[in-house]
Amino acid sequence: MMSATDLAVGQPPSRRTRLDGRSLAWLGVAPFFLFALLFLILPTGFLVVGGFQDAQGHFTLANIGKLFQPSIRSAYWISIEVSAASAVGGAAIGFFIAYAGVIGGLPRWIRPTLITFCGVASNFAGLPLAFAFLATLGRTGLVTALLIRYFDFNIYSTGFNLLSFWGLAITYLYFQIPLMVLILAPALDGLKREWREASAILGASGLQYWRYVALPVLWPSLLGTTLLLFANAFGAIATAYGLTGSSLNIITIELYAQIRGDVLHDQNLGYALALGMIVITGFSNAAYIWLRGRSERWLR
Amino acid sequence: MRHSRIGSWLAIAIGTIYFLVPLLCTFEFSLRMRRGEYSFDAYRIVLSDPQFQATFLYSTALALATILVGVLLVVPTAYWIQLRLRRLRPVVEFITLLPLVIPAIVLVFGYLRIYNSSSLLPFTASEAATNLLLTFGYVTLALPYMYRAVDTGLRSIDVRTLTEAAESLGAHWPTILLKVILPNVRVAVLSGAFLTFAIVIGEFTMASLLDRPAFGPYLQLMGANRAYEPSALAIIAFLVTWASMGLMQLLGRRPGDGR
Amino acid sequence: MKKSAWLQMASGSAMAVLASAGIASAQSLDALVAAAKGEGQLTVIALPHDWCGYGALIDDFKRKYGLKVNELNPDAGSGDEIEAIKANKGNKGPQAPDVIDVGLSFGPSAKKEELLLPYKVATWSSIPDSQKDADGYWYGDYYGVLAFEVNADIVKKTPADWGDLLSADYKNMVALAGDPRVANQAIQGVFAAGLSASKGDVAKAGDAGLKFFADLNKAGNFVPVIGKAAPLAQGATPIIIRWDYNALADRDTLKGNPKVAVVVPKSGVVAGVYVQAISAFAPHPNAAKLWMEYLYSDEGQIGWLKGYCHPIRFQDLVSSKKVPADVLAKLPSADAYAQAVFPTLDQQSQAKGVISTQWDAVVGANVK
Numbered sequence: 001m002m003s004a005t006d007l008a009v010g011q012p013p014s015r016r017t018r019l020d021g022r023s024l025a026w027l028g029v030a031p032f033f034l035f036a037l038l039f040l041i042l043p044t045g046f047l048v049v050g051g052f053q054d055a056q057g058h059f060t061l062a063n064i065g066k067l068f069q070p071s072i073r074s075a076y077w078i079s080i081e082v083s084a085a086s087a088v089g090g091a092a093i094g095f096f097i098a099y100a101g102v103i104g105g106l107p108r109w110i111r112p113t114l115i116t117f118c119g120v121a122s123n124f125a126g127l128p129l130a131f132a133f134l135a136t137l138g139r140t141g142l143v144t145a146l147l148i149r150y151f152d153f154n155i156y157s158t159g160f161n162l163l164s165f166w167g168l169a170i171t172y173l174y175f176q177i178p179l180m181v182l183i184l185a186p187a188l189d190g191l192k193r194e195w196r197e198a199s200a201i202l203g204a205s206g207l208q209y210w211r212y213v214a215l216p217v218l219w220p221s222l223l224g225t226t227l228l229l230f231a232n233a234f235g236a237i238a239t240a241y242g243l244t245g246s247s248l249n250i251i252t253i254e255l256y257a258q259i260r261g262d263v264l265h266d267q268n269l270g271y272a273l274a275l276g277m278i279v280i281t282g283f284s285n286a287a288y289i290w291l292r293g294r295s296e297r298w299l300r
Numbered sequence: 301m302r303h304s305r306i307g308s309w310l311a312i313a314i315g316t317i318y319f320l321v322p323l324l325c326t327f328e329f330s331l332r333m334r335r336g337e338y339s340f341d342a343y344r345i346v347l348s349d350p351q352f353q354a355t356f357l358y359s360t361a362l363a364l365a366t367i368l369v370g371v372l373l374v375v376p377t378a379y380w381i382q383l384r385l386r387r388l389r390p391v392v393e394f395i396t397l398l399p400l401v402i403p404a405i406v407l408v409f410g411y412l413r414i415y416n417s418s419s420l421l422p423f424t425a426s427e428a429a430t431n432l433l434l435t436f437g438y439v440t441l442a443l444p445y446m447y448r449a450v451d452t453g454l455r456s457i458d459v460r461t462l463t464e465a466a467e468s469l470g471a472h473w474p475t476i477l478l479k480v481i482l483p484n485v486r487v488a489v490l491s492g493a494f495l496t497f498a499i500v501i502g503e504f505t506m507a508s509l510l511d512r513p514a515f516g517p518y519l520q521l522m523g524a525n526r527a528y529e530p531s532a533l534a535i536i537a538f539l540v541t542w543a544s545m546g547l548m549q550l551l552g553r554r555p556g557d558g559r
Numbered sequence: 560m561k562k563s564a565w566l567q568m569a570s571g572s573a574m575a576v577l578a579s580a581g582i583a584s585a586q587s588l589d590a591l592v593a594a595a596k597g598e599g600q601l602t603v604i605a606l607p608h609d610w611c612g613y614g615a616l617i618d619d620f621k622r623k624y625g626l627k628v629n630e631l632n633p634d635a636g637s638g639d640e641i642e643a644i645k646a647n648k649g650n651k652g653p654q655a656p657d658v659i660d661v662g663l664s665f666g667p668s669a670k671k672e673e674l675l676l677p678y679k680v681a682t683w684s685s686i687p688d689s690q691k692d693a694d695g696y697w698y699g700d701y702y703g704v705l706a707f708e709v710n711a712d713i714v715k716k717t718p719a720d721w722g723d724l725l726s727a728d729y730k731n732m733v734a735l736a737g738d739p740r741v742a743n744q745a746i747q748g749v750f751a752a753g754l755s756a757s758k759g760d761v762a763k764a765g766d767a768g769l770k771f772f773a774d775l776n777k778a779g780n781f782v783p784v785i786g787k788a789a790p791l792a793q794g795a796t797p798i799i800i801r802w803d804y805n806a807l808a809d810r811d812t813l814k815g816n817p818k819v820a821v822v823v824p825k826s827g828v829v830a831g832v833y834v835q836a837i838s839a840f841a842p843h844p845n846a847a848k849l850w851m852e853y854l855y856s857d858e859g860q861i862g863w864l865k866g867y868c869h870p871i872r873f874q875d876l877v878s879s880k881k882v883p884a885d886v887l888a889k890l891p892s893a894d895a896y897a898q899a900v901f902p903t904l905d906q907q908s909q910a911k912g913v914i915s916t917q918w919d920a921v922v923g924a925n926v927k
Binding site: 028174 | 305322325326374380381399402403405436439440444456497498499502530541542
Binding site for chain 2: 609610630632633634645647653655792809812
């Protein structure tokens with residue numbers, strides 16, 4: 001990598017010596033770290049400290065110990081499963097829709113409509129979303145009723161149930177897919193048309209273009225956004241609470257019950273649960289970095 | 301080289317069905333307020349409330365402030381990380397994922413503990429300062445999305461070459477960021493801006509506990525124990541937010557921009 | 560009189576004098592109003608407008624005394640309210656709640672954590688002893704019983720008792736108004752079902768309630784969706800088990816679209832008491848005290864009654880004939896409340912322990 005001094009050789013004498021590139025970079029990211037410290041890390045400090053305390057404030061590992069109870073372990077696991085399912089599904093479907101909108105050769109007006117719609121839909125979550133799906137695919141939903149009336153077909157007779165793991169995953173897709181589309185669209189822009197044309201000239205088929213040129217370029221972004229989708233679903237609660245309510249034992253509802261509810265009120269256990277969630281997020285982040293590193297090596 | 305467009309149309313069609321049908325069902329339910337017939341009663345009730353406008357404008361103003369602070373914070377950071385501080389990337393990415401798993405209520409109670417009127421940084425001592433605290437809270441909530449959007453955008457341009465080219469022409473870093481990098485990640489920044497806008501408009505917990513007159517608390521108060529009004533509100537909020545984003549899209553477009 | 564008895568009497572009356580002159584006694588109302596107006600505002604939390612007619616009460620209070628009322632988080636649960644007091648300990652801004660309205664069990668626990676300011680309203684003596692803290696830290700405000708809120712358009716045969724809910728007529732119809740691990744309303748619902756099933760044996764009510772819901776779930780009658788006005792009207796949760804005042808408020812809001820029937824079950828009638836308290840760190844303590852005086856005055860108590868909540872001084876008001884006949888007419892008949900059970904704190908916590916830990920195994924998706 002060329003340093004500032006290399007660049008300075010041959011430059012007009014009026015150019016003053018610059019700060020070493022590295023210290024400038026550190027200064028450049030300092031505001032971010034200061035902001036994160038003040039408005040993210042410090043407020044969360046109470047959470048971290050509280051997870052290791054009991055109700056009287058003494059240090060204890062009991063809360064962490066309680067995390068390994070079967071009911072809580074299964075809550076974490078169900079949350080991970082739902083988040084993974086909706087993340088992978090959202091990433092895949094979002095990819096195809098983003099591709100269709102950006103590169104698919106459709107009329108000009110499709111893209112801005114798609115992007116702005118996805119902007120709104122990405123945050124259409126919580127009780128309104130749960131209710132929307134209840135009103136659509138619930139037992140008394142409009143689509144269910146119309147299918148029975150006009151096609152004599154009851155979707156519930158096939159064993160489908162909106163109020164289940166898969167029902168929740170399908171509902172989660174409503175905000176996962178738009179998130180993927182919004183973040184991937186600029187990356188798809190970066191796929192230069194020239195690359196496609198060049199590979200065609202060299203005799204590559206569409207599939208080969210994708211496998212050897214486009215996907216390797218997009219892969220880190222695809223992985224990173226899938227991770228974002230995973231964490232997004234992992235932390236979601238209002239949608240699940242409004243849809244599957246008390247039947248699906250996800251970790252965010254457990255958290256809600258401890259920190260906010262009227263029944264159980266073990267703040268410290270709640271903080272420990274949140275700590276567990278942070279640790280899991282850390283692990284998924286590490287897994288993503290490892291995957292990215294592996295693929296980058298493979299792609300070189 | 302022309303590739304078949306049927307696949308694209310199919311993807312868009314399926315997407316349209318999946319996204320529009322639940323909205324249509326919500327809309328249909330909101331029309332049922334009057335017994336036995338369809339009517340816009342629920343909408344009339346919702347729109348006649350003067351608080352609707354006031355709170356929506358407040359949240360819009362805060363959203364724009366959040367976007368500004370967010371862009372100023374995230375773009376240089378993502379840039380420097382990509383260019384010089386690759387090692388820090390995992391740390392920054394982990395930090396930006398935290399707001400997704402830490403409940404907003406934990407954050408706001410943390411703010412109240414640290415920044416209340418008797419602390420070193422008394423954010424809650426005045427309305428203006430509380431607005432600022434709320435903005436910073438929103439920036440924190442929007443951080444995962446803004447960072448990921450900008451990072452993805454930066455990956456798709458060759459940051460190093462652009463920087464070196466600009467430096468060799470004598471530019472210093474403010475010029476590089478403002479005149480070279482930012483225009484090239486404009487689309488990504490716009491995506492991040494949309495995500496931020498949607499989050500701020502709908503946010504409830506922080507605004508309510510910091511006692512600010514935002515749109516989220518208004519939606520909650522209006523729709524808490526009603527049947528038809530919440531659906532009408534959801535549709536209206538959806539349409540109004542979509543229109544605002546359309547406006548942002550138009551304003552963010554460069555003259556002569558074909559895309 | 561013997562010396563010891565004389566001493567006893569003297570100390571007894573001395574105590575009485577001290578108690579009435581202490582900080583907990585009601586100040587003269589005018590002085591209080593002036594002090595409150597000096598503070599200019601009141602901050603409340605967790606008061607939805609449709610809950611017990613709080614919307615009307617807050618408006619009336621604002622109009623009467625010209626104070627500004629900051630309404631924090633109407634969606635908050637009791638846990639949130641306690642947390643809000645703790646988080647705002649150093650805060651004098653409008654984010655610090657002055658008064659709280661929490662479930663019965665939160666009164667003593669908040670007192671233990673030294674979060675409350677004791678205060679005895681002017682009408683203190685007419686509040687039943689079992690529903691208040693002797694030192695004035697917390698005091699019951701209203702109660703209601705668990706009832707069935709039924710969408711009469713969809714449900715042709717209205718259930719009359721808990722046992723009826725198990726019949727095949729109600730497939731995919733019965734819902735709770737929350738998650739029993741989170742919401743007081745929901746866990747009391749399970750308790751009430753259990754009380755009916757165990758024929759009044761409070762100690763067995765927790766387990767019996769769990770069994771009832773297990774049976775309900777197995778029969779396919781239980782819908783895990785949180786019951787509210789919207790899913791009730793839409794048809795997803797046509798029968799909701801919730802407090803009678805919420806059910807009656809919904810009936811009014813829906814204005815017959817759909818028709819709502821509110822049924823107090825024949826057996827297993829459980830009453831739930833909520834308590835009021837003033838925060839020890841309230842930035843506006845005089846406004847808080849004025850609010851309490853307002854709520855516990857005849858006007859305030861009848862205000863709650865208009866919201867279908869039985870105010871804590873209900874018996875007192877009825878016997879002194881202060882309740883307007885038209886308000887009384889809109890409530891379900893008094894017979895339904897005659898056999899209401901008021902579980903004690905110990906009974907509640909025992910049932911809570913059983914239900915909240917095992918709910919998952921009973922109704923969870925893992926069961927299927």
